[in-house]
Amino acid sequence: MAQVYDVIIFGASGFTGKHVVKEALKFVSPDSPIKTLALAGRNSTKLTEALKWAAPYHPDVPILIADSSNQPSLRRMASQARLVLNCVGPYRLHGDPVVDACVEAGCDYLDICGEPEFMERMEAVYYDKAVEMGSLVVSACGFDSVPAELGLMFNSMQWVSPAVPNRVEAYVQLESTKRIVGNFATYESAIPGYAPPPRGFEVEHQKKIGLWGIKLPSADASIIRRTLSFLAEYPSGLEGGYEDPKHAEKRATFWSQIKPAHFGVKMATKTRLGLQLFIAVGTIIGRLSSSPLGRWLLLTFPAVCTFGLFKKNGPTAAEVAGGSFKMWFVGHGFSDASRVSGEPDMEVVTRIKGPEIGYVTTPIILIQCALILLKQRGDLPNGGVFPPGIVFGPTDLQSRLQKNGISFEVISKSAISA
Ligand SMILES: NC(=O)c1ccc[n+]([C@@H]2O[C@H](COP(=O)([O-])OP(=O)(O)OC[C@H]3O[C@@H](n4cnc5c(N)ncnc54)[C@H](OP(=O)(O)O)[C@@H]3O)[C@@H](O)[C@H]2O)c1
Numbered sequence: 001m002a003q004v005y006d007v008i009i010f011g012a013s014g015f016t017g018k019h020v021v022k023e024a025l026k027f028v029s030p031d032s033p034i035k036t037l038a039l040a041g042r043n044s045t046k047l048t049e050a051l052k053w054a055a056p057y058h059p060d061v062p063i064l065i066a067d068s069s070n071q072p073s074l075r076r077m078a079s080q081a082r083l084v085l086n087c088v089g090p091y092r093l094h095g096d097p098v099v100d101a102c103v104e105a106g107c108d109y110l111d112i113c114g115e116p117e118f119m120e121r122m123e124a125v126y127y128d129k130a131v132e133m134g135s136l137v138v139s140a141c142g143f144d145s146v147p148a149e150l151g152l153m154f155n156s157m158q159w160v161s162p163a164v165p166n167r168v169e170a171y172v173q174l175e176s177t178k179r180i181v182g183n184f185a186t187y188e189s190a191i192p193g194y195a196p197p198p199r200g201f202e203v204e205h206q207k208k209i210g211l212w213g214i215k216l217p218s219a220d221a222s223i224i225r226r227t228l229s230f231l232a233e234y235p236s237g238l239e240g241g242y243e244d245p246k247h248a249e250k251r252a253t254f255w256s257q258i259k260p261a262h263f264g265v266k267m268a269t270k271t272r273l274g275l276q277l278f279i280a281v282g283t284i285i286g287r288l289s290s291s292p293l294g295r296w297l298l299l300t301f302p303a304v305c306t307f308g309l310f311k312k313n314g315p316t317a318a319e320v321a322g323g324s325f326k327m328w329f330v331g332h333g334f335s336d337a338s339r340v341s342g343e344p345d346m347e348v349v350t351r352i353k354g355p356e357i358g359y360v361t362t363p364i365i366l367i368q369c370a371l372i373l374l375k376q377r378g379d380l381p382n383g384g385v386f387p388p389g390i391v392f393g394p395t396d397l398q399s400r401l402q403k404n405g406i407s408f409e410v411i412s413k414s415a416i417s418a
Helices: 015-025 044-054 071-079 091-105 116-133 146-157 184-193 220-233 245-256 275-288 292-300 317-321 357-375 388-392 397-403
Strands: 005-010 037-041 063-065 081-086 108-111 136-138 164-176 204-206 211-215 262-269 323-334 346-355 384-386 407-415
Touching (some): 005 015, 005 357, 015 037, 071 081, 091 116, 116 184, 146 164, 146 346, 146 357, 184 292, 211 275, 220 262, 317 323, 317 357, 357 397, 397 407
Parallel strands (some): 037 063, 164 262
Antiparallel strands (some): 164 323, 204 211, 323 346
């Protein structure tokens, strides 16, 4: 029988994939839930290069060949894995056969997708089969959408009964000591689902946190809606396949403290002028993405069309190292749940801070989700297709992220007048 690896990183040669390899290697050891690791992809030379880049000390990590257009190769890969970390995107083009192979093999699957349409389709198509096969499939285990999910829960927990939140607005503030740059595949993944606001960009000044914001096209709100709808169906969360009773109690207590609220996400900057770049890029993508010629222009000249926000070769090492984010959660609600009519009278502001979003924060989140999944498999649902919050919310993911440089803070709790 072929060797079974704890983790196989599929798409390890990609821009994000190689950062995921680097992060994963920090946790491979005989005492870790990741004892064995393999890299997979379609090109062994590129995979070997990625391994050398990630680990100049040349660890002995096997390389497996699998191509998303070759189902038998994916089945072979999945049959050798306890858990596949899929870093091959855009997911609408490459993801479906990988999920299919993992579900068929009964292995677990995590990805860093930010494409809501793909994730909703995977749930619709594979949910029942994944339950039957005992395959746990969780997308969006990256900056999309774990900070939004855990951040909303963290804000929600600050509303101590009888207080309840009504609406939580998140403001994403990207910062850099160099330039903010994203890799081409993220841009390519985002274009088909992008819809510009029908009445143009409405600029909001959020006085409390001193930021200007515009609505951000993001997967976060749709992922959170899915988590809240699972919660409506299972108010104590999802039962683990062979759950420790202590964890079952912890899970029920955790979810009893989470109060659903309306949620939205905005891109934010310190000055109104700072938003102009995002408005200009959003307008260009909105105008061009509706025609075949426009889409060709967008995909052929990404740096020109986005004023350098996205590049074919991605950010430089210095640009990755110089990046950071703050995600603010401004919650408005009521100090007394029995009096929820009228204007909110209470505000809770919380914040998550961390390093560069795409290639530092995302690998940290993905690998911490993988470690939890492998270590506490029995506490998690036996199988099914889920957003990350409903699966990892009641685990120690937040404290793990905090230990790895992603902080959660309460900024203020105050009464507000209408
Ligand atoms: N959640 C988040 O916040 C977040 C953050 C970062 C990235 N992402 C997402 O991650 C995905 C990857 O982004 P990236 O910038 O790393 O892209 P990338 O640099 O283009 O890498 C894509 C990877 O997919 C592989 N690949 C392409 N076609 C394949 C096929 N037919 N069979 C097997 N492998 C194939 C490539 O292999 P070769 O090397 O052989 O070409 C490469 O390893 C995107 O969807 C992006 O949106 C999400």
